[in-house]
Amino acid sequence: MYKIRTYNTISVKGLNRFSREDYEVASELPHPDAFLIRSQKLHDMEFPETLKAIGRAGAGVNNVPLERCIEQGIVVFNAPGANANAVKELVLAGMLLGSRDIYAGMKFVESLDQQDGLDPLLEKEKKRFAGTELIGKTLGVVGLGNIGSLVANMGLALGMKVIGYDPAISVEAAWRLSSDVEKMDNLNSLFGRADYISLHLPVLDATRGLVSDNLLSGVKPSLVLLNFARGEIVDNSAIVRALDDGRMHRYVSDFPANDTLRHPGILQMPHIGASTGEAEENCAIMVADQLMDFLENGNIANSVNFPNIALPRTTPVRVTITNRNVPKVLNQITAIIAEHDINIVDMLNKSRADLAYNIIDLEACPTDDSLDALRSIEEVINVRVLGSCQYR
Ligand SMILES: NC(=O)C1=CN([C@@H]2O[C@H](COP(=O)(O)OP(=O)(O)OC[C@H]3O[C@@H](n4cnc5c(N)ncnc54)[C@H](O)[C@@H]3O)[C@@H](O)[C@H]2O)C=CC1
Numbered sequence: 164m165y166k167i168r169t170y171n172t173i174s175v176k177g178l179n180r181f182s183r184e185d186y187e188v189a190s191e192l193p194h195p196d197a198f199l200i201r202s203q204k205l206h207d208m209e210f211p212e213t214l215k216a217i218g219r220a221g222a223g224v225n226n227v228p229l230e231r232c233i234e235q236g237i238v239v240f241n242a243p244g245a246n247a248n249a250v251k252e253l254v255l256a257g258m259l260l261g262s263r264d265i266y267a268g269m270k271f272v273e274s275l276d277q278q279d280g281l282d283p284l285l286e287k288e289k290k291r292f293a294g295t296e297l298i299g300k301t302l303g304v305v306g307l308g309n310i311g312s313l314v315a316n317m318g319l320a321l322g323m324k325v326i327g328y329d330p331a332i333s334v335e336a337a338w339r340l341s342s343d344v345e346k347m348d349n350l351n352s353l354f355g356r357a358d359y360i361s362l363h364l365p366v367l368d369a370t371r372g373l374v375s376d377n378l379l380s381g382v383k384p385s386l387v388l389l390n391f392a393r394g395e396i397v398d399n400s401a402i403v404r405a406l407d408d409g410r411m412h413r414y415v416s417d418f419p420a421n422d423t424l425r426h427p428g429i430l431q432m433p434h435i436g437a438s439t440g441e442a443e444e445n446c447a448i449m450v451a452d453q454l455m456d457f458l459e460n461g462n463i464a465n466s467v468n469f470p471n472i473a474l475p476r477t478t479p480v481r482v483t484i485t486n487r488n489v490p491k492v493l494n495q496i497t498a499i500i501a502e503h504d505i506n507i508v509d510m511l512n513k514s515r516a517d518l519a520y521n522i523i524d525l526e527a528c529p530t531d532d533s534l535d536a537l538r539s540i541e542e543v544i545n546v547r548v549l550g551s552c553q554y555r
């Protein structure tokens with residue numbers, strides 16, 4: 164029986180992927196094989212020894228200590244693209260909220276009491292809530308991955324001119340992107356030209372505080388900056404300064420913070436970019452399927468720290484081995500298996516940065532001694548046996 168410990172609200176459709184016969188799934192579960200999470204912060208958590216995988220039902224993995232997971236051989240999965248449309252649609256709402264004074268106008272209407280002469284009052288006051296249109300304006304998209312490419316294409320469909328910046332765009336994302344999106348060589352040029360800028364990059368050491376006084380020094384006063392990526396990418400004090408000095412128009416953010424609350428130029432939502440039934444379902448299903456294939460077959464798809472790898476099962480007994488990616492480990496592994504007279508039927512080895520991962524299908528169960536020998540190889544991080552083998 165595999166044990167999945169859940170954090171946050173995970174869609175039932177995803178949870179139902181785990182069969183009741185083979186899986187126990189609950190929020191309070193000792194000795195879990197895997198965590199299934201959304202935005203739960205794991206940096207300060209000591210992981211149980213039984214933990215083999217973490218499934219992030221979403222895109223951003225800044226809440227997971229990836230380096231520690233690499234050291235401990237824990238595979239971290241996410242759900243690339245599964246919530247991208249939900250974010251794209253909220254960006255559209257954000258652009259409209261930033262260009263038309265919808266929020267202030269609605270607050271004004273809510274403040275009214277029933278009265279005679281309501282119509283003339285509305286007609287008199289509506290000039291306070293006039294705005295501008297999106298058509299013909301320039302949208303700058305920073306980060307052209309799953310979400311950014313959808314947002315860029317949406318901008319074109321709205322009749323906007325779209326410019327984009329992504330120093331590490333993937334081939335897949337580049338294919339998705341319309342050739343009408345103008346590629347910018349640097350962020351300063353993008354910030355200098357755009358009327359709307361939407362951020363769709365991950366928070367990393369290199370992107371923390373990226374939107375700073377420096378970048379905001381050359382923006383248009385009409386600028387609406389949209390942050391549905393992560394709060395840490397933006398220096399809030401620089402935003403407040405730019406708004407207070409009239410150097411930009413609005414900041415629309417999915418990441419409220421104490422220093423941005425109640426600022427009239429800042430429109431904030433409680434991190435709801437991915438909070439649609441569809442996105443929650445897509446993410447949970449994708450990650451549940453990935454966790455099951457990993458726990459049952461050792462295959463890895465959409466990992467953010469391990470190589471992606473899949474080998475069709477050729478025998479009932481499969482061993483997976485994670486090791487540090489240095490020379491001669493594979494030799495030692497196959498030598499130990501051969502010394503114990505076990506036939507290898509099929510195998511696959513892949514590496515990613517400092518990690519290597521092996522899937523080995525065997526003709527018979529490995530003995531206790533052979534497993535002890537494999538685990539004692541200095542560079543081996545973990546060894547799993549998948550199949551109904553009995554051990555002491
Ligand atoms: N508000 C919300 O609820 C949600 C927020 N997010 C956030 O949005 C981020 C992006 O999500 P996806 O598009 O799905 O990820 P993705 O991985 O498909 O795309 C991210 C893109 O950013 C690019 N990038 C990396 N560093 C960059 C830099 N310095 N400048 C410009 N581009 C850079 C990458 O090359 C990649 O193409 C996530 O990391 C997450 O933090 C994602 C989903 C929901």
Ligand SMILES: O=C(O)C(=O)COP(=O)(O)O
Nearest residue numbers: 201202221222223437438
């Ligand atoms: O997928 C992401 O990166 C998100 O920010 C969505 O977070 P959530 O799953 O809604 O807590």
